[in-house]
Amino acid sequence: MKKKLRIGLAGFGVVGQGLFDVLQKSPALDAKIVKICVKNKKERALPSDMFCYSANELINDENINLIVELISDAYEAYHIVTSALRNGKNVVSANKKMIAENLAELIELQKKYNVSLLYEASACGSIPVIRNLEEYYDNDLLLSVTGILNGSSNYILSKIFDCNKGYAESLKEAQDLGFAEADPSFDVDGFDSLFKLVILTAHSFGTIVNPDDVLHYGISNISDFDIRYAKEKGYKIKLVGQVEKQEENKISLFVLPRLVKKDKYIYNVEDEFNGVVIKGLAYDKQFMFGKGAGGHPTGSAVLSDITAIGHDYKYEYKKKNYYKEFLYEQSGEIEIYLRYKKQEDLAQFKFISISEEYSGPECNYKIGLISIKDLLAIKSRLREMDIFIAVTRKTLNY
Amino acid sequence: MKKKLRIGLAGFGVVGQGLFDVLQKSPALDAKIVKICVKNKKERALPSDMFCYSANELINDENINLIVELISDAYEAYHIVTSALRNGKNVVSANKKMIAENLAELIELQKKYNVSLLYEASACGSIPVIRNLEEYYDNDLLLSVTGILNGSSNYILSKIFDCNKGYAESLKEAQDLGFAEADPSFDVDGFDSLFKLVILTAHSFGTIVNPDDVLHYGISNISDFDIRYAKEKGYKIKLVGQVEKQEENKISLFVLPRLVKKDKYIYNVEDEFNGVVIKGLAYDKQFMFGKGAGGHPTGSAVLSDITAIGHDYKYEYKKKNYYKEFLYEQSGEIEIYLRYKKQEDLAQFKFISISEEYSGPECNYKIGLISIKDLLAIKSRLREMDIFIAVTRKTLNY
Numbered sequence: 001m002k003k004k005l006r007i008g009l010a011g012f013g014v015v016g017q018g019l020f021d022v023l024q025k026s027p028a029l030d031a032k033i034v035k036i037c038v039k040n041k042k043e044r045a046l047p048s049d050m051f052c053y054s055a056n057e058l059i060n061d062e063n064i065n066l067i068v069e070l071i072s073d074a075y076e077a078y079h080i081v082t083s084a085l086r087n088g089k090n091v092v093s094a095n096k097k098m099i100a101e102n103l104a105e106l107i108e109l110q111k112k113y114n115v116s117l118l119y120e121a122s123a124c125g126s127i128p129v130i131r132n133l134e135e136y137y138d139n140d141l142l143l144s145v146t147g148i149l150n151g152s153s154n155y156i157l158s159k160i161f162d163c164n165k166g167y168a169e170s171l172k173e174a175q176d177l178g179f180a181e182a183d184p185s186f187d188v189d190g191f192d193s194l195f196k197l198v199i200l201t202a203h204s205f206g207t208i209v210n211p212d213d214v215l216h217y218g219i220s221n222i223s224d225f226d227i228r229y230a231k232e233k234g235y236k237i238k239l240v241g242q243v244e245k246q247e248e249n250k251i252s253l254f255v256l257p258r259l260v261k262k263d264k265y266i267y268n269v270e271d272e273f274n275g276v277v278i279k280g281l282a283y284d285k286q287f288m289f290g291k292g293a294g295g296h297p298t299g300s301a302v303l304s305d306i307t308a309i310g311h312d313y314k315y316e317y318k319k320k321n322y323y324k325e326f327l328y329e330q331s332g333e334i335e336i337y338l339r340y341k342k343q344e345d346l347a348q349f350k351f352i353s354i355s356e357e358y359s360g361p362e363c364n365y366k367i368g369l370i371s372i373k374d375l376l377a378i379k380s381r382l383r384e385m386d387i388f389i390a391v392t393r394k395t396l397n398y
Numbered sequence: 399m400k401k402k403l404r405i406g407l408a409g410f411g412v413v414g415q416g417l418f419d420v421l422q423k424s425p426a427l428d429a430k431i432v433k434i435c436v437k438n439k440k441e442r443a444l445p446s447d448m449f450c451y452s453a454n455e456l457i458n459d460e461n462i463n464l465i466v467e468l469i470s471d472a473y474e475a476y477h478i479v480t481s482a483l484r485n486g487k488n489v490v491s492a493n494k495k496m497i498a499e500n501l502a503e504l505i506e507l508q509k510k511y512n513v514s515l516l517y518e519a520s521a522c523g524s525i526p527v528i529r530n531l532e533e534y535y536d537n538d539l540l541l542s543v544t545g546i547l548n549g550s551s552n553y554i555l556s557k558i559f560d561c562n563k564g565y566a567e568s569l570k571e572a573q574d575l576g577f578a579e580a581d582p583s584f585d586v587d588g589f590d591s592l593f594k595l596v597i598l599t600a601h602s603f604g605t606i607v608n609p610d611d612v613l614h615y616g617i618s619n620i621s622d623f624d625i626r627y628a629k630e631k632g633y634k635i636k637l638v639g640q641v642e643k644q645e646e647n648k649i650s651l652f653v654l655p656r657l658v659k660k661d662k663y664i665y666n667v668e669d670e671f672n673g674v675v676i677k678g679l680a681y682d683k684q685f686m687f688g689k690g691a692g693g694h695p696t697g698s699a700v701l702s703d704i705t706a707i708g709h710d711y712k713y714e715y716k717k718k719n720y721y722k723e724f725l726y727e728q729s730g731e732i733e734i735y736l737r738y739k740k741q742e743d744l745a746q747f748k749f750i751s752i753s754e755e756y757s758g759p760e761c762n763y764k765i766g767l768i769s770i771k772d773l774l775a776i777k778s779r780l781r782e783m784d785i786f787i788a789v790t791r792k793t794l795n796y
Contacts, residue, residue, distance in 0.1 A: 126681035282698035283524035290684035
């Protein structure tokens with residue numbers, strides 16, 4: 001029943017080492033890391049003959065029947081994963097960017113070469129959200145998936161809202177603790193959440209969406225004014241990704257900061273934790289919560305994929321293959337809080353209606369309805385303006 | 399890939415009708431209820447030729463390839479489920495008592511007749527906890543599973559702690575709303591939680607435990623004094639089931655009221671909701687939360703089992719089959735709060751040590767360490783004494 005797994009590991013960073021540790025704690029599993037591909041030669045705790053410096057050595061090694069890809073470079077990861085699949089090897093990957101950007105091809109390759117690619121660790125770290133969307137929520141009932149998908153930005157927001165720190169100080173703390181990269185943009189500008197959301201969308205509604213086509217905006221422009229505003233009104237700001245069924249066969253998705261009230265499940269998701277709310281007909285809301293970052297939690301998700309490979313598990317992409325097609329269309333409207341200084345920035349936003357507005361010596365804000373399509377059209381400029389945007393209340397199905 | 403399912407449904411109560419509704423909302427699923435077995439003839443909304451009055455009619459109907467058993471009588475359910483399995487039919491059941499009491503035989507029958515029995519709805523309603531324990535937490539990392547497993551008693555405790563009502567009033571409210579049976583003992587005395595815990599234990603650690611051998615005690619003896627005590631100290635009382643790995647290859651399990659502080663995940667699980675904390679090496683704690691009772695939430699879990707049957711899914715009982723054996727042994731010690739009036743009741747409890755004690759005009763309490771084995775020995779008498787017990791702090795691995 002169970003397959004003997006001889007693993008070729010690409011990457012030996014935080015997650016790779018986490019996996020190595022976690023595997024040591026799982027003696028019952030018949031899986032062994034036989035070779036590790038790394039970029040640079042240096043002194044390491046493991047014997048040097050465990051290491052190689054070209055991924056092709058793993059891919060072409062007949063003694064290896066599973067490639068685990070845990071490197072950060074998405075381009076390199078793409079090469080490793082696709083070559084391995086083409087070479088008839090099963091693969092486990094945690095590279096959200098690479099997966100989100102190449103999902104259609106990766107699905108095709110799995111089919112063509114009759115191999116399995118699992119990537120639970122690519123979304124929400126240790127929380128088994130992909131597997132549950134694929135296997136348990138595999139019916140017509142699903143309405144939406146909403147969640148805090150990025151541990152680094154959530155850590156920063158927690159420090160801001162629970163410890164009364166500023167953005168810059170909180171970011172530095174996150175970096176010092178290894179929760180955020182030296183270039184934090186991938187996390188704080190919502191790219192990481194975006195890629196995860198694209199992956200979750202494929203397993204929620206079967207739709208393969210190009211990340212470039214999705215509205216996403218992060219927290220790097222948050223100001224003390226925004227923080228004060230949120231606190232005064234009893235909100236926390238969270239960076240939230242959401243995919244939601246609309247009327248007919250349409251879905252909408254976006255990653256945006258959100259003003260969250262105490263009565264929401266995600267209000268209490270703090271620090272490096274992730275939390276996902278799955279909403280559906282009949283069961284209403286379900287909530288899954290766990291560590292979204294860190295070598296060991298992510299390593300444990302990789303481990304679950306490895307054991308699943310041992311049991312010949314494959315994603316069937318059930319929503320895509322067995323259900324009616326959902327089209328991605330940014331047709332909805334949302335209500336946003338827009339903090340701005342200059343009129344020329346404000347002029348970029350085509351508000352449908354305004355419910356509140358404020359002008360002051362420090363800056364101004366407006367709260368009003370805007371179409372997602374119009375926001376998407378100016379996506380590339382959003383980060384450059386001296387503004388901050390947060391969803392206050394979604395008007396469709398929320 | 400997907401099998402056409404023609405369902406014979408046994409039972410048309412709250413969950414059966416919930417399933418019927420939920421199936422209507424799932425047009426993409428190729429599953430149809432072709433016949434429903436009920437106890438009594440009466441006027442119903444569906445055509446009368448949909449109904450039959452003997453389960454054998456379902457079991458022997460060659461047109462039916464899946465039996466869904468949703469009746470409350472465990473003895474009758476046992477007959478239906480085992481006969482159906484023997485007759486080569488796959489089965490979905492939600493009968494926790496029947497499953498917990500016959501698990502070893504049910505596993506054997508599945509193997510012998512090469513059929514699948516799924517029962518996600520038997521534990522925690524809509525939360526996919528069995529499936530996750532089986533498929534995702536299928537490694538050596540798991541340390542414990544702890545949860546609020548019974549929606550009815552949790553509803554009652556929520557009314558007591560959040561709405562300042564008494565036990566009797568809260569119970570009546572739960573009964574009026576259909577959350578508790580006319581004879582509420584199954585829920586409030588911990589039987590329901592016990593059966594669910596036994597099922598979760600099989601999928602967590604692979605150990606088949608006889609429910610009779612497990613310590614369980616509910617909330618029916620809770621008094622205003624206990625409630626006041628808990629509130630003064632900043633606790634809520636929750637009815638909690640827990641299975642936990644001990645040193646070597648041993649597990650301990652029990653269902654007991656627990657004094658829960660605000661920092662625990664289960665503190666905020668209110669009303670008819672269930673919440674399960676899964677603790678393990680590497681990923682630390684994960685939390686799953688959702689509706690634990692009601693026709694539609696439970697119906698949605700049954701639906702997930704039905705679609706899984708359509709994809710030829712079977713529980714592999716991975717922990718039992720692929721991992722080292724865990725022995726059930728009530729060897730641990732716990733710290734309990736014991737409220738009592740009479741010395742003769744107190745004399746039944748062999749405290750190892752006492753950390754607090756109080757005597758007053760109304761009643762007395764002691765807080766101290768006691769062995770689980772000693773509590774188990776007087777299990778049958780616990781409910782008859784004028785006492786209340788709650789775990790204050792578990793001393794092993796907690």
